[in-house]
Amino acid sequence: xxxxxxxxxxxxxxxxxxxxxxxxxxxxxxxxxxxxxxxxxxxxxxxxxxxxxxxxxxxxxxxxxxxxxxxxxxxxxxxxxxxxxxxxxxxxxxxxxxxxxxxxxxxxxxxxxxxxxxxxxxxxxxxxxxxxxx
Amino acid sequence: xxxxxxxxxxxxxxxxxxxxxxxxxxxxxxxxxxxxxxxxxxxxxxxxxxxxxxxxxxxxxxxxxxxxxxxxxxxxxxxxxxxxxxxxxxxxxxxxxxxxxxxxxxxxxxxxxxxxxxxxxxxxxxxxxxxxxxxxxxxxxxxxxxxxxxxxxxxxxxxxxxxxxxxxxxxxxxxxxxxxxxxxxxxxxxxx
Numbered sequence: 001x002x003x004x005x006x007x008x009x010x011x012x013x014x015x016x017x018x019x020x021x022x023x024x025x026x027x028x029x030x031x032x033x034x035x036x037x038x039x040x041x042x043x044x045x046x047x048x049x050x051x052x053x054x055x056x057x058x059x060x061x062x063x064x065x066x067x068x069x070x071x072x073x074x075x076x077x078x079x080x081x082x083x084x085x086x087x088x089x090x091x092x093x094x095x096x097x098x099x100x101x102x103x104x105x106x107x108x109x110x111x112x113x114x115x116x117x118x119x120x121x122x123x124x125x126x127x128x129x130x131x132x133x134x
Numbered sequence: 135x136x137x138x139x140x141x142x143x144x145x146x147x148x149x150x151x152x153x154x155x156x157x158x159x160x161x162x163x164x165x166x167x168x169x170x171x172x173x174x175x176x177x178x179x180x181x182x183x184x185x186x187x188x189x190x191x192x193x194x195x196x197x198x199x200x201x202x203x204x205x206x207x208x209x210x211x212x213x214x215x216x217x218x219x220x221x222x223x224x225x226x227x228x229x230x231x232x233x234x235x236x237x238x239x240x241x242x243x244x245x246x247x248x249x250x251x252x253x254x255x256x257x258x259x260x261x262x263x264x265x266x267x268x269x270x271x272x273x274x275x276x277x278x279x280x281x282x283x284x285x286x287x288x289x290x291x292x293x294x295x296x297x298x299x300x301x302x303x304x305x306x307x308x309x310x311x312x313x314x315x316x317x318x319x320x321x322x323x324x325x326x
Contacts, residue, residue, distance in 0.1 A: 029163070030160075031156065031159030031160050031163055032156045032157075032159070032160050035152060035155050035156040035159055036149075036152045036153070036156050039148055039149060039151075039152035039155070040149070040152075042148055043145040043146070043148045043149055043152075044145070046141060046144065046145045046148065047141060047142055047145050050137075050138065050141040051138065051141075054137070054138060078135050079135045079136055079299065080296055081135075120278075120282075121282075124282045124285075124286070125285070125286070125289065127296075128286050128289040128290070128296075129289055133289050133290045134290065134294065134296040
């Protein structure tokens with residue numbers, strides 16, 4: 001993760017002077033580029049900061065920072081990941097109905113919203129219900 | 135893993151707001167006259183109080199995370215024994231503060247509409263409602279997320295690390311939305 005953090009620190013360090021240079025060259029009269037370039041730096045900095053913070057909490061000498069590390073060295077518990085779920089499809093369909101509602105009429109939007117609530121609850125609680133709840 | 139993914143997604147959200155900020159600055163640069171006229175109508179003390187409510191809600195949220203990290207999902211004492219509150223109670227309090235913030239925004243919008251600042255009145259209205267409105271939608275989404283996270287704590291007998299992860303990443307989102315609002319508040323209300 002050290003490598004990942006370094007990579008994003010590099011991106012952040014790149015966009016900061018580029019944003020300032022852009023502002024200087026455009027005589028600070030064109031705020032679009034300055035804002036987005038500087039926030040690009042912020043975006044990379046956010047990830048870099050979080051990755052390096054996470055890295056410090058993990059055991060030292062992670063295999064992903066070791067050039068001769070093996071894939072199996074990184075085995076272990078990574079958290080819970082759904083093996084597969086149909087709920088995102090229903091939620092996306094609900095969102096499509098909502099968008100269609102903007103063009104057709106608000107009653108369609110309302111139908112989509114009801115469907116969206118059902119899909120959202122289905123997704124969020126998929127593994128948090130019944131006897132085998134996580 | 136889930137936490138790192140959330141941060142990567144929030145970084146992309148930062149770029150979404152970057153577009154809105156860039157739009158605001160660009161249009162303000164070409165319409166200085168309109169800005170001088172319309173920003174007079176903003177109620178800065180009211181918005182500042184509302185901002186303070188949102189910032190305080192982040193503090194409650196962080197205390198809730200602290201409780202979650204200690205595996206305390208719900209209170210161990212009576213309802214009024216604040217010291218024994220768990221994540222659930224602190225998140226309910228965060229929810230209430232966040233809801234007050236959104237209500238305050240609705241109140242502010244209603245007042246501005248009576249003063250003829252609407253989404254289609256002029257370019258200032260469009261930019262004002264687009265930036266603050268997209269932020270308010272994010273806050274509302276956060277409120278829904280809090281409800282779902284609170285709802286999840288009722289699903290199993292013990293508060294475990296799956297609940298904890300959900301609580302922590304929701305707090306990341308909430309703090310992010312809070313920081314974006316501080317930047318928006320400074321841009322719209324203070325940099326007149």
